[in-house]
Amino acid sequence: MPPIALPHDAKAGPTKSEVRAVVHSKLALEADDHFAEVGSCTGAITIEAAQRAGRVTALERKPERLETTEKNLAANEGSITADIELRNAEAPDGLPDDADALFLGGSRNFEAVLDHAVATEIDRVIMNVSRLEVAGKATEAFRERDILEEVVQFQVSHGYELAGATSFHSDNPVYMLVGSATPDEAAAADDSKTRGSR
Template sequence: MLDDKDFIKSCDVPGPTKEAIRAIILYKSEVTSKDKVVDCGCGTGGITCEFSQRAGEVISIDTDPEAIDVTSKNLKKFGLGDNVTLINDNGSKALKNIKDIDIAIVGGSGRQLENILDIINENLNSKGRIIITAILVDTKVEAINKLKDLGYNPKIMEVNVSNGRVLDRGVLMISENPIAIITAKKR
């Protein structure tokens, strides 16, 4: 796993997804070296970098040109990216051209989550997996309802990682942003 502190960050781009969360996402994805992975809403590229070390092909999409630039810089910093395609575009538009997806990760949807999930569902292969990370309660509900409408049996895990800092009088546990990880497999 890549260390959080080693990532290039930007004040204007979210991320990277925390290391513990990336580890859970990797585990839940059941990624193999043959998989085609799509990272929709890649931000600074934390998930892209981790999957590029394990998957056969990674396609990362973000509407923000700065996000694509920071992801590119992180890939270069870690000596990764030979199997990564970066797309600076709207997720719905870019996903229409990506067929036979093994794993789709949605970290950002630009308020187009239902449309994005429709397109992913059409382009996901028969054993494909969907992973959605969500911070807002509304996004969690929208994701679960849409996946159910599409015939999936979604599972949700709320994760709250706390790291400790040793003080003179004890250990202070500092909570990092809670996030839900929603997973679904094609039936």
């Protein structure tokens, strides 16, 4: 897939392309999926999800950032196949009840967003965090809800020329929490057998 265009800036900056590649690898979106995003900002994740999923619902609490999402979506409309709905809302308000996959790009109200994910049994839940303290709290929140599958920490560095050689600028490390709020069918079947044998 060709790189997406992000001609409009939301000041917070987009999720880096290398990080987006990992996000979408973990989300494994398919044409019949409904993808939801909390904190669309520049729309980078939204746009790439809209190239893969059938439906996309993107929430952004700041109207000016939602406008940036809209402009960047328009700049990529030729490559977008999904039905997209943008909502000016602060999650968990505005989240759909039928999402298959969820990405949290911000840390505000993440516990309530995870509660929504559990209540609506969202199959794939990913949260990116750049601050260590928030990463710890988010990891505990995923564990408390029994939805944590893995935590990935990675850092990307980009080369630049320095005195005729290559040196590197490092981007902030990213902590990625990956989980699922879909009940484990095998465990549910075992529980059912156990209850039936009492």
